[in-house]
Amino acid sequence: MKKAIAVISGGMDSATLLYHLLNSGYEVIAVSFNYGQRHKVELGYARRLVDHLKKDNRPILAHHIIDLPIAQYLHGSALTDDIDVPEGHYAADSMKQTVVANRNAIMLSVATGVAVAENAEVIAAGMHAGDHPIYSDCRPEFAARFNEMIRAANEGYGHPDMRLLTPFINNTKAEIAEGGNEMGVAWEYTWSCYKGGEIHCGKCGTCVERREAFSLAGVVDPTSYEYEGELPTEPNVGEAA
Amino acid sequence: MKKAIAVISGGMDSATLLYHLLNSGYEVIAVSFNYGQRHKVELGYARRLVDHLKKDNRPILAHHIIDLPIAQYLHGSALTDDIDVPEGHYAADSMKQTVVANRNAIMLSVATGVAVAENAEVIAAGMHAGDHPIYSDCRPEFAARFNEMIRAANEGYGHPDMRLLTPFINNTKAEIAEGGNEMGVAWEYTWSCYKGGEIHCGKCGTCVERREAFSLAGVVDPTSYEYEGELPTEPNVGEAA
Numbered sequence: 003m004k005k006a007i008a009v010i011s012g013g014m015d016s017a018t019l020l021y022h023l024l025n026s027g028y029e030v031i032a033v034s035f036n037y038g039q040r041h042k043v044e045l046g047y048a049r050r051l052v053d054h055l056k057k058d059n060r061p062i063l064a065h066h067i068i069d070l071p072i073a074q075y076l077h078g079s080a081l082t083d084d085i086d087v088p089e090g091h092y093a094a095d096s097m098k099q100t101v102v103a104n105r106n107a108i109m110l111s112v113a114t115g116v117a118v119a120e121n122a123e124v125i126a127a128g129m130h131a132g133d134h135p136i137y138s139d140c141r142p143e144f145a146a147r148f149n150e151m152i153r154a155a156n157e158g159y160g161h162p163d164m165r166l167l168t169p170f171i172n173n174t175k176a177e178i179a180e181g182g183n184e185m186g187v188a189w190e191y192t193w194s195c196y197k198g199g200e201i202h203c204g205k206c207g208t209c210v211e212r213r214e215a216f217s218l219a220g221v222v223d224p225t226s227y228e229y230e231g232e233l234p235t236e237p238n239v240g241e242a243a
Numbered sequence: 244m245k246k247a248i249a250v251i252s253g254g255m256d257s258a259t260l261l262y263h264l265l266n267s268g269y270e271v272i273a274v275s276f277n278y279g280q281r282h283k284v285e286l287g288y289a290r291r292l293v294d295h296l297k298k299d300n301r302p303i304l305a306h307h308i309i310d311l312p313i314a315q316y317l318h319g320s321a322l323t324d325d326i327d328v329p330e331g332h333y334a335a336d337s338m339k340q341t342v343v344a345n346r347n348a349i350m351l352s353v354a355t356g357v358a359v360a361e362n363a364e365v366i367a368a369g370m371h372a373g374d375h376p377i378y379s380d381c382r383p384e385f386a387a388r389f390n391e392m393i394r395a396a397n398e399g400y401g402h403p404d405m406r407l408l409t410p411f412i413n414n415t416k417a418e419i420a421e422g423g424n425e426m427g428v429a430w431e432y433t434w435s436c437y438k439g440g441e442i443h444c445g446k447c448g449t450c451v452e453r454r455e456a457f458s459l460a461g462v463v464d465p466t467s468y469e470y471e472g473e474l475p476t477e478p479n480v481g482e483a484a
Contacts, residue, residue, distance in 0.1 A: 033316075069312050075274075076356045103359035104352055107396045111348040115317045118344035138398040147395040151388040155348045157379040 003029045003061070006124040006167070007117045009109055010034055010051075012044030014212060015128035015170060017051055017192045018182035020062075022169055023126055025185060029061035033116060035109050037102070038073030038082045041198030051191035068112060076103040080196075087196045089205045091234045097136045097207045100196060106139035107148065110166065114152045118160035125152075130170040130178055132211060142171055175211055176218035183221045190224050204229035244302070245269045246363040247408070248354050250276075251292075253285030255453060256369035256411060258292055258433045259423035261303075263410055264367055266426060270302035274357060276350050278343070279314030279323045282439030292432035309353060317344040321437075328437045330446045332475045338377045338448045341437060347380035348389065351407065355393045359401035366393075367408040373416045373452060383412055416452055417459035424462045431465050445470035 006028040010016035023030050034048045045067055052065040073082035080087050080099040088096040106127070113125045133140035145168045156164065170178050182189070194212040195202040202209050204227030214233055216223035247269040251257035264271050275289045286308055293306040314323035321328050321340040329337040347368070354366045374381035386409045397405065411419055423430070435453040436443040443450050445468030455474055457464035 066316055068316060071310050071312075072353055072356065075307055075309060075353075076360045078360055101400060102356075103400065104356035104393070104396055107352040107392065108349070108356055111345055111352040112313055112316075115313065115343075115345035115349055119317045119319055138400065139396040141395070141398075143398075144392070144395040147388070147392040151348065151385070151392040152345070154382070154385040154388040155345055155380040157382075157384075159342060159344065159379065 003027070004124070005063075005120060005122040006030050006126050007113050007120065007122050008032050009113050009125070009127045010048050011128075012046070012048035012051070012193045013128075013208075014182065014187075014189065014192050014194060014215065015130055015175070015178055016048070017187050017189070018178050018185070019126055019128040019169070020051065020055065021182065021185040021187050023124075024055070024060045024062075028124065029063055031063050031116065031120060031122065032065040033113050034065070034067045035070050035112070036067060037070040037105070037109070039102075039198070040081060040087075041193070041196050043198045044193040047191055047193040051188060054188050054191055066116070070108065070112070072108070073102075076105075078103070087206050089210075090207065091210055100207065101137060104139065106137075106144065110148060111152075114156070114164075114166075117164055118156050121161050123161045123163055124165060124167045126167040126169070128170055128178075129168055130173050130175055132175045140171075142168075145171060174218075175215035179215040179219035179221050183219065199228070201226045201228055203227070204231075210234060245365070246304075246361060247271050247365040247367050248358045248361065248363050249273045250350055250354050250366070250368045251289050252276075252369075253287070253289035253292070253434045254369075254449075255423065255428075255430065255433050255435060255456065256371055256416070256419055257289070258428050258430070259419050259426070260367055260369040260410065261292065261296065262423065262426040262428050264365075265296070265301045265303075269365065270304055272304050272357065272361060272363065273306040274354050275306070275308045276311050276353070277308060278311040278346070278350075280343075280439070281322060281328075282434070282437050284439045285434040288432055288434040292429060295429050295432055307357070311349065311353070313349070314343075317346075319344070328447050330451075331448065332451055341448065342378065345380065347378075347385070351389060352393075355397070355405075355407075358405055359397050362402050364402045364404055365406060365408045367410070369411055369419075370409055371411040371414050371416055371419055381412075383409075386412060415459075416456035420456040420460035420462050424460065440469070442467045442469055444468070445472075451475060 079102045129140035194208045197203045320343045370381035435449045437447045438444045
């Protein structure tokens with residue numbers, strides 16, 4: 003059976019990724035990272051989603067929640083430091099404050115180490131087109147260069163076809179919501195809010211993005227939000243990226 | 244002043260790297276990694292070398308020893324697991340047991356995150372030609388691909404000329420010993436032995452490599468070894484790599 007290492011955050015995209023991999027015939031080792039994010043509540047959601055799928059006898063071999071105590075050295079992000087999480091539309095310039103320096107290269111490099119140790123064919127991650135404007139490490143250019151890098155780094159070790167798989171990298175989040183819904187993703191076991199409170203705030207960049215994705219996809223959003231008012235009216239630049 | 248992030252292990256190569264960067268006009272942030280290696284004694288040597296240089300008023304801004312508690316997920320290396328460290332010549336096939344899956348990509352990705360946060364121009368690492376036969380993540384091909392990857396990953400963030408610098412990647416370790424000696428590297432504050440005992444064992448791959456490098460360079464080796472007998476007679480494949 004083909005084996006995949008799935009990097010899952012606890013959000014909608016990685017939940018859909020997990021279903022996509024399982025439906026594509028992979029057995030999966032899920033990895034999540036505790037890198038000092040203030041919304042580490044997402045890790046509990048990742049865990050609950052994995053447990054939910056395992057109860058359904060889906061082939062998830064393990065779920066590693068890996069500590070990366072590096073936030074203090076990568077200072078300057080609203081996700082880890084004592085800086086207010088910006089509100090409003092995800093693509094706005096203020097969202098640059100949510101960038102964690104080199105985050106995807108770090109997490110995917112650790113996931114690649116796991117893939118080599120487990121002889122997995124694929125390292126999978128759920129970045130999508132809506133991430134492109136702000137996060138350079140979510141763009142196709144990064145994914146291509148990362149793939150070449152890990153091939154060189156591990157020549158002679160691990161699976162000979164080992165590669166990074168990013169099935170949604172050219173999709174909008176609304177398309178992910180739509181596709182996830184068709185696969186029956188248990189959205190109640192996903193978390194998006196960067197503020198990491200009791201319930202989703204409904205106002206921060208990723209809450210706005212989540213609400214908008216469900217709405218555009220015409221999918222019923224089961225989430226309780228603190229603020230359920232109007233969404234900002236800026237265009238969804240993710241679609242144009 | 245130009246700023247460099249130097250990845251230092253506590254060994255000869257990274258000690259020489261540190262002097263090289265300081266002599267080249269960089270101010271340096273040193274980073275070392277505790278990834279569960281059994282020879283973590285090397286980290287104390289890295290610390291002592293940094294302290295020694297700081298007493299000389301060399302511009303080392305900080306030395307971060309970063310915990311990466313990931314060894315349990317990258318199982319299978321004699322450096323982290325309960326497997327005997329192989330003895331004999333470094334280039335021998337048995338040394339493959341000392342490979343830690345994707346280690347350099349992981350450590351250099353974290354160092355790159357620090358570089359972005361600190362707006363450093365350079366991430367520097369001390370890999371050399373003698374590492375090439377066994378460690379694919381020490382080869383020029385890896386360094387080139389890594390450079391392209393971090394450029395894509397951090398477009399718009401950090402220093403616009405940020406890059407990986409590997410000044411010794413085509414040198415033998417003997418050449419590093421020779422160059423380091425000319426710069427007055429304090430070899431007594433370096434550690435090589437993979438076994439991580441009280442003193443260097445003198446027999447494991449990296450002890451053999453260390454002894455050989457000093458000997459070929461005609462440099463007095465100040466190290467105390469448990470075993471000080473004959474070196475293995477296999478060719479130094481590092482020179483041919």
